[in-house]
Amino acid sequence: MSVRGRPDGVRAVRAALRSCFATLERARPTWEQAVDDCRVLLVSLANLADQMECLREADLRSSLLISLPDLKSRLRAALIRAAEALRRDIDSHAMKLQTLRDEISREWEICWQRYEEHAADISWHTTLERSPTCPALADMLEWMDTAEKQRRKEFFTRKVLLQRICYDDLAYMKRLPDTWAQVAPQRDKAFIHDTLVKVSFFLEEKG
Template structure:
């Protein structure tokens, strides 16, 4: 399918903007899939950190180790070393997931900037920019949705990185925040961006 507004014909500036928006939302769509996959794969590592943290606290308090510690005084230190090493390994994988989210953010931000540059060259024709078709929102709406997507992704990346940076075995509250928020932070992001992409389904299938 070829996308064209009969009233605007082949205005090169407008066509260029549509092409850039088309490319940008294609990047958003593929990036969102990468984002979801990275977070899904991080869940076992988050669960491992939670379980290992509990083991760490029990070991520090010598719960269930009283008799063993009396017989083998260095057993607690050895267990803590092993547990801490496993926690570090799993935390490293959580950071990798956050790095993937950052890469997605960077690609979307780059597309957003390019669209804004093209938009600034055409923004004197508001009639053209606000015109909608039965199969496509207006260019103004699409640019706003793209900026929303960029903001939501960057915000969620920063929240997750903050959660990891603040994680501490000595602060049970910070532990709890990490476990509770890690899996729920994307709710608004996914609902919003997937909603935009649903409206853009026909547009993304068109040849511009």
Template sequence: MTNEAGRQLTNEAEELVLKQLKKSFKIVKIQGAQWKETNDKCNPLIQSLLNLAEQHSCCQKACQAGSNPVVQRFPDLPGKLNSSLLHSMELVMMQLRENMHSLQEAQKKVSRQYNNSMEVYNRHQTILGLDRVLRRSPTCPAISDMLEWLADLAKIFAQQLALRNIHLDKIRYEDEDAIKSLLAQFKDETITNYLQGNILKMGFFLEGE
């Protein structure tokens, strides 16, 4: 094979890998926005759950306080309020679980894009050579950098999803601290911050087709 033919094969391999990386990052960017939109919907739901839990706690205390004049006058009232509050909390939990499904879908799509890019890279890495993999310019980050960013994003999405699921599974309606911890977890913007930071480095690369 002549040097010219070798260079042509290397250029073609580089073009294919960069094309896949561009496609992957565009999809990841969309999924990042979808994640943020869905995640932001959860915050008022969790705050509502916390408010309901506080009311539930007050109701429980009222039930235990036999001397409470309202309870003495309307003995069935605390039980009815409790049932209503528990029903409302169940509805909120259902909405949260639906949103978790959307977050999981975003996480799966990000992971798929990392796998797709790695598959194309692995098919062409021998032809590419180390110099092309490490080469970067003002308009195009290095292939090695972009693969690393995709790997980090796939890992971060998976971690953040797992943490939200863990906190959600710990929820007990009488445990206000657990609900507060869940709220803090959903306010974590690690994904948004990491994604925005790296997308800024890829402005020129992601423009156009």
């Protein structure tokens, strides 16, 4: 046991938390960029869905194109090929989200294991101690738990949205950019931002 009754376990848990928050901080700009990049591509996909809908409703029999009986199917095939190319680009950005989600969850799992290893040696009073540069251990564990759950839930929701894309449901494809933009409520974004501000001095500490 170290000076002033602080068990060595506290330092181990704080080091794990520091790694967690550092990973969360590094991941944030890449996460937000990947989300924005996906939305830009989803707008293009929605435009293709609009063209598919117009094509589906078009009556080529009353036009000069009646002499090309397979034109409609050929045009639809071309639109689907374009949509598939967009979806591959979207999936590549979604994979970035998955990688970041995995990194955050892995760090949090390691951190929680550290806490469980030393929990019996850390008094409740110690978990509530705070200083001007170091928030309480209990607070930081709760913040990181909430942040990890938010990222995990957001990724799962976005993954399901992309899996539901179907060329027979053009209305869904046209709504998708707006739906995508509404997945993460502003309070979730504010929570992660505010949390990183609260631990900014803690992240600069070495011990």
